Amino acid sequence: MAGENPKPIIEIENLKVHFKMREGVVKAVDGVNLSLMPGEVLGVVGESGSGKSVTVRTIMQLLPKIASIADGKVLFNDNGTTTDIAKLAKNSRDMRALRGGKIGMIFQEPMTALSPVHTIGHQVMTPILLHTGLSKREAEQRAKETLDMVRLPRIEEMMRSYPHQLSGGMRQRAMIATALACRPKVLIADEPTTALDVTTEAQILDLLKELKRELGMSIVFITHNFGVVADIADRVSVMYLGNVVETGTTEDIFYDPRHPYTRALLNSIPRLGAEKQPRLNTIPGMIPDPYRLPAGCVFNPRCSAATDQLCRTTYPGITRINDHRMARCHRVAEAVATESIAP
Amino acid sequence: MISYILNRIAWAVPMLFLVSVASFAVIQLPPGDFASAMVAEMRTQGDVVPEGTEERIRHEYGLDRPIYEQYVSWMGKIVLHGDFGTSLGFNQPVSNLIWDRLFLTVSISLASLILTWVIAIPIGVYAAARQYSFLDYFFTIFGFIGRGFPEFLSALILMWFAYSWFGMNVGGLFSPEMQNAPWSLAKVIDLANHLWIPLLVLASSGAAGLIRIVRANMLDELNKPYVETALSQGLTEWSVIWRYPVRVALNPFISTIGWALPALISGDVITSVVLNLPTTGPLLLKALQSQDMYLSGAFILILGAFTIIGTIVSDILLAISDPRIRYR
Numbered sequence: 001m002a003g004e005n006p007k008p009i010i011e012i013e014n015l016k017v018h019f020k021m022r023e024g025v026v027k028a029v030d031g032v033n034l035s036l037m038p039g040e041v042l043g044v045v046g047e048s049g050s051g052k053s054v055t056v057r058t059i060m061q062l063l064p065k066i067a068s069i070a071d072g073k074v075l076f077n078d079n080g081t082t083t084d085i086a087k088l089a090k091n092s093r094d095m096r097a098l099r100g101g102k103i104g105m106i107f108q109e110p111m112t113a114l115s116p117v118h119t120i121g122h123q124v125m126t127p128i129l130l131h132t133g134l135s136k137r138e139a140e141q142r143a144k145e146t147l148d149m150v151r152l153p154r155i156e157e158m159m160r161s162y163p164h165q166l167s168g169g170m171r172q173r174a175m176i177a178t179a180l181a182c183r184p185k186v187l188i189a190d191e192p193t194t195a196l197d198v199t200t201e202a203q204i205l206d207l208l209k210e211l212k213r214e215l216g217m218s219i220v221f222i223t224h225n226f227g228v229v230a231d232i233a234d235r236v237s238v239m240y241l242g243n244v245v246e247t248g249t250t251e252d253i254f255y256d257p258r259h260p261y262t263r264a265l266l267n268s269i270p271r272l273g274a275e276k277q278p279r280l281n282t283i284p285g286m287i288p289d290p291y292r293l294p295a296g297c298v299f300n301p302r303c304s305a306a307t308d309q310l311c312r313t314t315y316p317g318i319t320r321i322n323d324h325r326m327a328r329c330h331r332v333a334e335a336v337a338t339e340s341i342a343p
Numbered sequence: 344m345i346s347y348i349l350n351r352i353a354w355a356v357p358m359l360f361l362v363s364v365a366s367f368a369v370i371q372l373p374p375g376d377f378a379s380a381m382v383a384e385m386r387t388q389g390d391v392v393p394e395g396t397e398e399r400i401r402h403e404y405g406l407d408r409p410i411y412e413q414y415v416s417w418m419g420k421i422v423l424h425g426d427f428g429t430s431l432g433f434n435q436p437v438s439n440l441i442w443d444r445l446f447l448t449v450s451i452s453l454a455s456l457i458l459t460w461v462i463a464i465p466i467g468v469y470a471a472a473r474q475y476s477f478l479d480y481f482f483t484i485f486g487f488i489g490r491g492f493p494e495f496l497s498a499l500i501l502m503w504f505a506y507s508w509f510g511m512n513v514g515g516l517f518s519p520e521m522q523n524a525p526w527s528l529a530k531v532i533d534l535a536n537h538l539w540i541p542l543l544v545l546a547s548s549g550a551a552g553l554i555r556i557v558r559a560n561m562l563d564e565l566n567k568p569y570v571e572t573a574l575s576q577g578l579t580e581w582s583v584i585w586r587y588p589v590r591v592a593l594n595p596f597i598s599t600i601g602w603a604l605p606a607l608i609s610g611d612v613i614t615s616v617v618l619n620l621p622t623t624g625p626l627l628l629k630a631l632q633s634q635d636m637y638l639s640g641a642f643i644l645i646l647g648a649f650t651i652i653g654t655i656v657s658d659i660l661l662a663i664s665d666p667r668i669r670y671r
């Protein structure tokens with residue numbers, strides 16, 4: 001990415017997603033900005049409930065019925081044309097052409113995310129038959145190639161197998177095959193390794209990195225595990241309570257975190273080689289009630305740097321630190337302002 | 344798959360034997376026996392019954408032989424000749440009495456079962472896919488009323504409607520003048536005119552319950568992650584629903600086909616009595632009331648055999664529909 005400045009393939013601008021519940025409206029995603037560059041892996045990290053899944057599901061328009069896109073854009077740039085996915089009707093032909101065709105998605109539970117009553121072959125062929133217009137025999141051939149591509153053994157047998165006959169890692173490979181069957185431009189991976197053991201997780205991460213290179217696709221990779229992010233992501237967006245609080249290259253986020261929440265998160269994970277700590281650091285305070293979000297910066301009740309009135313009353317805007325970095329924090333804004341004034 | 348089916352069939356053989364023993368035990372159950380009952384019957388009718396008649400009858404019917412011999416001869420006649428013995432109440436062979444009725448019962452029941460599914464499955468699936476919509480509430484209310492309303496009452500009401508509005512004579516399956524006529528187009532039309540009431544009564548009350556179960560199963564399935572996966576591949580909502588969750592949600596029904604058969608044969612008793620249908624239900628009732636043991640025994644045997652056969656059929660259908668069962 002050095003020097004050149006290509007257009008992002010996916011650009012999410014000021015996205016707001018609201019859930020209408022009996023008890024009130026939950027602003028699950030409240031002004032998210034994200035961009036995914038061609039050929040990169042964007043890691044999205046954050047505690048559970050921070051809105052990671054909801055954010056990426058809007059790219060596919062796979063939100064639950066009670067959810068609605070209240071504001072914002074989800075731009076998909078492909079071959080010089082730009083589509084605002086947020087404006088497409090959920091069940092429209094255009095939206096369905098993107099799903100599984102241009103954008104693939106894999107999920108957390110490889111056991112339950114595959115249909116229990118259809119063979120792997122059938123499930124990999126479904127998107128091919130839907131999007132490519134290939135004949136059944138050609139689709140079968142393509143499905144076998146795809147199974148081979150995700151390094152599954154004994155392809156012929158695999159085509160006829162049912163998910164419950166496979167191990168967790170093999171199921172996740174089959175899941176990846178269904179998502180990549182049509183060679184999409186973008187792969188959305190919502191915690192695809194969380195349910196796997198560590199060895200299998202490492203294998204799946206390696207596979208995804210190789211596939212990214214082979215197919216030249218971009219990946220949005222969601223996880224709550226910083227170790228996984230360090231392994232796979234080129235850039236990272238950190239989410240808290242429906243907001244992206246900081247985005248930067250993986251190195252910047254790890255070695256020079258600017259947002260107090262990112263710092264707190266990194267402090268809470270034990271590191272090899274760090275000085276011995278009596279116990280794990282945890283972030284003080286509780287995640288606020290989603291119906292009554294705090295005024296001002298949503299992190300202020302738990303933030304050690306939130307000392308003045310500004311943090312408690314005013315929602316921080318986006319501060320651009322440099323070309324690759326941004327954060328939503330009054331303290332960061334002040335620091336950047338002094339830096340740019342100083343010689 | 345083949346070995347699974349053979350396994351199921353092998354399992355059925357001892358079950359069928361147990362059912363036949365149980366049915367035979369029912370025949371033997373009442374105090375005294377057929378012979379003494381017959382003599383007592385003759386006496387109450389004022390006949391002069393010579394000494395030794397009882398023994399003669401007993402010998403004639405083989406009732407003085409050991410129990411297991413009687414069982415073997417009873418079963419032997421059934422298996423070899425389809426001869427279920429003689430009904431005391433009707434004084435004619437049991438097989439004359441039941442096969443016609445059994446055929447009618449099975450046809451009516453299957454027709455109403457199919458009608459039930461045809462009504463209930465699309466409605467249940469729709470109600471789940473559009474939960475809390477107007478039609479969902481509408482069908483929920485329909486379901487409650489249908490469940491709470493006794494079948495025989497809806498049968499009576501429908502008959503009254505048909506009679507007073509359309510001037511139809513609706514008891515039974517045929518008009519009196521058609522009852523003994525040979526089969527002809529007119530007779531078939533006559534049958535169809537009479538058949539819709541029992542079909543509607545049986546199907547609508549069955550559908551009312553089924554809709555609720557289909558809806559609940561579908562709501563479970565629609566929340567499963569594989570539905571989202573299928574959507575993420577670009578399928579339309581309805582093709583996802585029909586291809587994936589419906590198949591899984593219907594499994595519980597496939598496993599109840601086995602129970603449906605005998606329930607259909609015995610369960611429509613009251614409705615059949617009210618509608619005056621020549622099905623097996625009323626006959627079984629009469630047989631049990633009058634201690635007509637060969638008739639009751641034949642029924643119990645047939646019901647048991649149907650349960651076992653039905654269970655095998657549903658096991659096999661289930662294995663075809665859900666691969667997880669085949670490999671267990």
Ligand SMILES: Nc1ncnc2c1ncn2[C@@H]1O[C@H](COP(=O)(O)OP(=O)(O)O)[C@@H](O)[C@H]1O
Nearest residue numbers: 019026028047048049050051052053054064290
């Ligand atoms: N199906 C749902 N019904 C109601 N609220 C939901 C639903 N899914 C998500 N939310 C709301 O959105 C918030 C973010 O959820 P999610 O994006 O799944 O978080 P995560 O970062 O763990 O993936 C949740 O805290 C919850 O308040």
Ligand SMILES: [Mg+2]
Nearest residue numbers: 052053054190
């Ligand atoms: Mg999630």
